[in-house]
Every structure is written in structure tokens, then in C-alpha cells.
Amino acid sequence: MPPRPDDSPVWKDLLQVRQTYLAGRKVLIKNGENVLFWLDCWLDDQPLCIKFPTLFELNDFKYISVDDFVKKNGLITFRRWLPTVLQSQWELLKQQALNFPLIPSKDRVSWKWSAKGAFSVKSVYDRLTIDDKGESYSRIWKAGLPYKIKIFLWLLEQGAILTKENMVRRN
Numbered sequence: 001m002p003p004r005p006d007d008s009p010v011w012k013d014l015l016q017v018r019q020t021y022l023a024g025r026k027v028l029i030k031n032g033e034n035v036l037f038w039l040d041c042w043l044d045d046q047p048l049c050i051k052f053p054t055l056f057e058l059n060d061f062k063y064i065s066v067d068d069f070v071k072k073n074g075l076i077t078f079r080r081w082l083p084t085v086l087q088s089q090w091e092l093l094k095q096q097a098l099n100f101p102l103i104p105s106k107d108r109v110s111w112k113w114s115a116k117g118a119f120s121v122k123s124v125y126d127r128l129t130i131d132d133k134g135e136s137y138s139r140i141w142k143a144g145l146p147y148k149i150k151i152f153l154w155l156l157e158q159g160a161i162l163t164k165e166n167m168v169r170r171n
Contacts, residue, residue: 020127022047026117028108029100032066035107042066043097055090058082066097074098 003012029042038049049056061076074094110117
């Protein structure tokens, strides 16, 4: 769901980390009410939006649950007519999804990036900043240097200082 102009800044920030949240969800599907058809790993080892990116972009129901998809009997609309290749992909995917055995009990959603399987803001933060951790960064922050020099060295490591090399690369 794209941000709207009247959304609060906090909500806009949450929408930016939505993909990280969805990547961290681990779903055990039972009735399909809490499982997103395109965005969760339920039919294969990867989400259907990654396996079928063109179908995902063209469909009008990006956030439909598996339960709703089955209730609609797979009759969802697309923004334009599908070519033969995409139509055959869609028919195979639809049959595979409709034949998936659903059980009348609640889905179980857990969190991959936590030992206990419970969501925490810290685990999302750790996942988002995983690239910031490294030997060079810890040496910078632990060095006995003035703070402004530490920040300059960190920015240099990030490639954010407009050195001659970076200026040439950015034209």
C-alpha cells in the first residue's frame, strides 16, 4: 500500500520497513486468514510476488489473504489482459493454490529473527542495521579520537564523503 499525502511521518516510516517485516514473518498456514497470498511464503520457499513478479504487478489484489483468494475461487482481476504465457502461468498457479489443503484452525505466525519466535523492535533494528556492523566500524567508534573525526571516518567508510573518486562516479 503506497503512502498517502495525509499520512503521518511515523506511518510513512513504518511503510518503508514493511518489506523487512514481511521477510521476517514465518507462517504456518492452517485456514489462510492471516497469510498473504502474494507476500508470504506459503506455497513454496519464496513469496509468490518474487516467483511471479509480472503477475504480482498486474493484479489488483496485492494484499489478499489465502482465505479470501479461496473464497473468491481464484477470480481476481488484473489491470490488463494477460498474454498467453502469463495466462498459462496464472492458471497453473491458481490451480495449485486452490488445491492447497486448508485446515479449519488458526494460522500460526512467528518471527524468524528471534530465538523465541516473538517479534521485537530490536530484532527488526538489528536486521536493518546488519550492514553497519563490521570490524572497521567498531575500530572507528572505540578509537580515542574527537567525535567529529569519528563521524568523518565513518562517513568515509560509507562512501558518503564527496572525494574526487565519488564525485567522478556521480558525474
